[in-house]
């Protein structure tokens with residue numbers, strides 16, 4: 001278990017946020033508003049100079065003013081200099097390369113947290129496994145997850161999420177930076193469960209989006225959310241996570257948000273597929289990262305390794321691959337054998 005570095009409670013840690021898309025920008029703005037010295041790093045020079053010049057991220061959060069104290073740069077060493085806390089907010093496909101890039105510039109003792117949702121594409125590793133391997137065992141690590149649309153956080157609307165870490169001191173440091181008048185940050189120490197919930201809800205948001213796009217009604221949506229939660233819980237227990245993690249913000253909370261809120265890109269992908277659009281056209285129209293496309297494969301590989309059946313996630317994967325139509329997915333789900341809702345207790 002990593003050893004947390006001691007913090008002076010009277011000082012506010014300086015924060016480097018890596019990834020200037022919608023979520024990285026919203027989190028950097030939140031932390032800067034809380035009085036932390038905050039630098040946002042992004043690879044796109046146009047976006048970074050617009051943030052510096054106009055206090056706005058025109059591509060990802062148009063029309064939302066960012067705090068004047070927030071600095072932005074394309075130079076990673078500059079962003080990392082003096083950072084006590086690093087928050088990585090790039091898509092999952094860029095997670096490992098971003099960690100490798102930041103590692104040489106990390107200040108001694110600085111912990112690394114991430115708000116990325118998903119697995120390492122290809123290997124299917126959990127992001128905390130990737131971080132442990134790239135950064136080593138003595139770097140404090142934490143995951144930030146929960147129901148939180150970037151636009152609403154950037155607008156200062158009330159939000160609650162959760163920070164999980166095996167390092168209690170670092171966990172508190174990350175939660176302190178996020179917690180504020182319009183933002184509640186809870187804490188926990190189940191990184192596996194927290195990461196699984198954040199990744200899996202994206203796949204289930206596609207399922208409810210497809211159902212809504214096909215006009216299947218509100219009963220179908222509620223049924224999918226509930227049976228989807230059940231799939232999350234069963235897989236989580238299979239991997240040794242704790243059930244209560246997924247009954248909270250990292251699971252149920254984020255599942256409800258993304259399965260019902262049209263700000264969700266994963267739900268919008270499902271809506272488009274359910275209305276008969278192609279995946280290519282839908283992804284182009286959304287114009288931002290849609291994590292479920294890779295996560296569906298990794299969730300199914302993980303489930304197969306643990307011998308766990310996930311009918312909804314499996315159908316989402318097959319629809320995303322173009323192997324079946326949404327109508328065929330519906331037929332498959334409705335034709336499944338009848339059974340007890342809970343053949344065995346989840347909580348034994």
Ligand SMILES: NC(=O)C1=CN([C@@H]2O[C@H](COP(=O)(O)OP(=O)(O)OC[C@H]3O[C@@H](n4cnc5c(N)ncnc54)[C@H](O)[C@@H]3O)[C@@H](O)[C@H]2O)C=CC1
Nearest residue numbers: 020021022023024089090091094116117148149150288289
């Ligand atoms: N937007 C949201 O409301 C929330 C997003 N998340 C998660 O945060 C992560 C990031 O998502 P968003 O910011 O929403 O995506 P986005 O699509 O808004 O922005 C992605 C950003 O990543 C950058 N990027 C892509 N590849 C890169 C690379 N190889 N190196 C460096 N930067 C790279 C892009 O330039 C862009 O700035 C995802 O895992 C997402 O699931 C989590 C909670 C809320």
Ligand SMILES: O=C(CO)COP(=O)(O)O
Nearest residue numbers: 146147148149264265266
């Ligand atoms: O993770 C999110 C909200 O918690 C954002 O969901 P989408 O990636 O589907 O937009």
